[in-house]
Amino acid sequence: GAVVSQHPSRVICKSGTSVKIECRSLDFQATTMFWYRQFPKQSLMLMATSNEGSKATYEQGVEKDKFLINHASLTLSTLTVTSAHPEDSSFYICSAINRGLSRTEAFFGQGTRLTVV
Amino acid sequence: GNSVTQMEGPVTLSEEAFLTINCTYTATGYPSLFWYVQYPGEGLQLLLKATKADDKGSNKGFEATYRKETTSFHLEKGSVQVSDSAVYFCALGDSGGGADGLTFGKGTHLIIQP
Numbered sequence: 473g474a475v476v477s478q479h480p481s482r483v484i485c486k487s488g489t490s491v492k493i494e495c496r497s498l499d500f501q502a503t504t505m506f507w508y509r510q511f512p513k514q515s516l517m518l519m520a521t522s523n524e525g526s527k528a529t530y531e532q533g534v535e536k537d538k539f540l541i542n543h544a545s546l547t548l549s550t551l552t553v554t555s556a557h558p559e560d561s562s563f564y565i566c567s568a569i570n571r572g573l574s575r576t577e578a579f580f581g582q583g584t585r586l587t588v589v
Numbered sequence: 590g591n592s593v594t595q596m597e598g599p600v601t602l603s604e605e606a607f608l609t610i611n612c613t614y615t616a617t618g619y620p621s622l623f624w625y626v627q628y629p630g631e632g633l634q635l636l637l638k639a640t641k642a643d644d645k646g647s648n649k650g651f652e653a654t655y656r657k658e659t660t661s662f663h664l665e666k667g668s669v670q671v672s673d674s675a676v677y678f679c680a681l682g683d684s685g686g687g688a689d690g691l692t693f694g695k696g697t698h699l700i701i702q703p
Binding site: 476478504506508513514515516517518521565567569577578579580581582583 | 633634689692
């Protein structure tokens, strides 16, 4: 299957700082990327959907000013957690779809473990 | 809204045992259903899928049948191997069969002992 690479896999940051997470589709063009968050022993929760070249659509309850998403190219989307707080500590995972090829399979990155201290 | 409920883990089995991981869902319309697997240190991988009622998805010896009458999509395998140890996620997509913005269950950690 297609490869989606997420970087970094783990990051520890101080409270109040910002952290950027990258999601790259290595061998296909991702027309749409999704960002999920998973708290311990909880489901992966969809945070936002981003289409290349347009603004992201955020799920209810997700602060768009805190979680900045950029999808400037067909192979890269970034999630920036701004002014991070300990409650933002979580596992963040992206997935990507090429709508022109198939809508029925999303390819996932390895995830990023964010710890805010 | 949509929701997915799957059995809590960890589930510990001996090699060659029969596996069932239960998954039930709540959704409007006719969603597509997926099972994803996450091996240690890796991203989620699609294991199998079904896009309409009574469809059976199968892959690597795993099977799941889309049961609309019971709103279920239980994952089964007749004889598990140590290499099947992973976290399994049941997920629900949109009615067009797409994997857009999936709704996931909490995941079930499966441990297979030799």
